[in-house]
Amino acid sequence: MSSEWAVHGSRPVYTSPWVRLDLVDVEPLGRDRYEHHLVRFAPVAAVVVINDRDEVLMMWRHRFATGTWSWEIPSGIVEDGESPEAAAVREVFEETGWQVDEVEALAYIQPIGGMSDAEHHVFLACGAIYVAPPVDAHEADRLTDPMRPVKPTLCRVGRLLCCPSVPVGPGAGGECAIGVRCIASRGRTSSESLTW
Structure with missing residues (x-):
């Protein structure tokens, strides 16, 4: 059985050339869905x-x-x-x-x-x-x-x-x-x- 989380979608909260903050709709295995903060940085x-x-x-x-x-x-x-x-x-x-x-x-x-x-x-x-x-x-x-x-x-x-x-x-x-x-x-x- 995989512990991979299901991702149902995401929405941006803040975006700049260096960083983006998203709220991601996730569902961990055996847990309720919720919105998780995700910070995306430039590589x-x-x-x-x-x-x-x-x-x-x-x-x-x-x-x-x-x-x-x-x-x-x-x-x-x-x-x-x-x-x-x-x-x-x-x-x-x-x-x-x-x-x-x-x-x-x-x-x-x-x-x-x-x-x-x-x-x-x-x-x-x-x-x-x-x-x-x-x-x-x-x-x-x-x-x-x-x-x-x-x-x-x-x-x-x-x-x-x-x-x-x-x-x-x-x-x-x-x-x-x-x-x-x-x-x-x-x-x-x-x-x-x-x-x-």
């Missing part, structure tokens, strides 16, 4: 950029929604008509000034599947070239910095991939992603190979 592409020393390019930024500072990997919305791969390459450049040529799929995540449709396409890029200062300079306070390393130990698998940010604060260990060390970037000022 996101995120990139773990590593160099030949398995160091990860990260951004230190504040998130007003949670009131926290955290290290994050570059990420952003997939634009209309854009592939997730193209969005991944674009977001790395716009947010960090580093150019990656190729990305490979690492994970597909729906982080809050019980109440939202929030596609996260996570990619891996091995190597990058510094091109220019970030286009979206407002996106981060700074990139990873050798004077402020993120805990230089092997990181727990999945911590970063479930949510592309790493809380850093009282009691936070700075642990991040996929079995690689997260040490800092030495900000570049001219075109050169990725060696942060």
Whole structure:
């Protein structure tokens, strides 16, 4: 016997280019029908950029929604008509000034599947070239910095991939992603190979 819920219809409550709130008429197995809130987000592409020393390019930024500072990997919305791969390459450049040529799929995540449709396409890029200062300079306070390393130990698998940010604060260990060390970037000022 399947536990799949029956969906009888839905109606939008609020819509914007970034998010839509629907009330969905659902019927869980053996339960009464009711309207369930469903938040639909625009799809996101995120990139773990590593160099030949398995160091990860990260951004230190504040998130007003949670009131926290955290290290994050570059990420952003997939634009209309854009592939997730193209969005991944674009977001790395716009947010960090580093150019990656190729990305490979690492994970597909729906982080809050019980109440939202929030596609996260996570990619891996091995190597990058510094091109220019970030286009979206407002996106981060700074990139990873050798004077402020993120805990230089092997990181727990999945911590970063479930949510592309790493809380850093009282009691936070700075642990991040996929079995690689997260040490800092030495900000570049001219075109050169990725060696942060």
